[in-house]
Amino acid sequence: MTIRILLADYHASMRESLRALIDRQPGMEVVAEAENGRTLLQLSGNFKPDVVVMDINMPDLKGIDAARRMISEAPGMKLLALSMYSNQEFVDGMLNAGACGYLLKDRAFEELIRAIQTVADDRIYLCPGIQDPDAPESG
Numbered sequence: 001m002t003i004r005i006l007l008a009d010y011h012a013s014m015r016e017s018l019r020a021l022i023d024r025q026p027g028m029e030v031v032a033e034a035e036n037g038r039t040l041l042q043l044s045g046n047f048k049p050d051v052v053v054m055d056i057n058m059p060d061l062k063g064i065d066a067a068r069r070m071i072s073e074a075p076g077m078k079l080l081a082l083s084m085y086s087n088q089e090f091v092d093g094m095l096n097a098g099a100c101g102y103l104l105k106d107r108a109f110e111e112l113i114r115a116i117q118t119v120a121d122d123r124i125y126l127c128p129g130i131q132d133p134d135a136p137e138s139g
Helices: 012-023 037-047 063-073 088-097 109-120
Strands: 003-008 028-034 051-055 078-083 101-104
Touching: 003 012, 003 037, 003 109, 012 028, 012 109, 028 037, 037 051, 037 063, 051 063, 051 109, 063 078, 063 088, 078 088, 078 109, 088 101, 101 109
Parallel strands: 003 028, 003 051, 051 078, 078 101
Antiparallel strands: none
16 A cells, blocks of 8 residues: 655755655655645645645644644544654644654654654654653653
8 A cells, every 4th residue: 555645844845855755665655745834734635645744844834733733624644743843842742733753854764764654554653862752751
């Protein structure tokens, strides 16, 4: 089965790069791209992707707000946050909004593929360096 992916990032070069790499992966296909939060909501409703890979910092409707609306409109949709921010408030915000994973943009492409496969399999993915907000504090 092919994992159908919607990419959402306000940088066209980022979307184009990710699309070129993802489309070369067996079993994965980018079905749409969005440059802002409002377009993301429209395209997610039109294309009904299996996984939405989305930046949390987008114009017109921020990622956390877009995530909340997408999940309320399509509860089974899997969201993977892709961000340059590792602050716990952003991680918590996206996970509380319904994201299934959080990946930093500085990670290798192979990790993005692993994260997409993980959330598509209905599991949580947090990249190394991101603490699970429900995990007990260490120390």
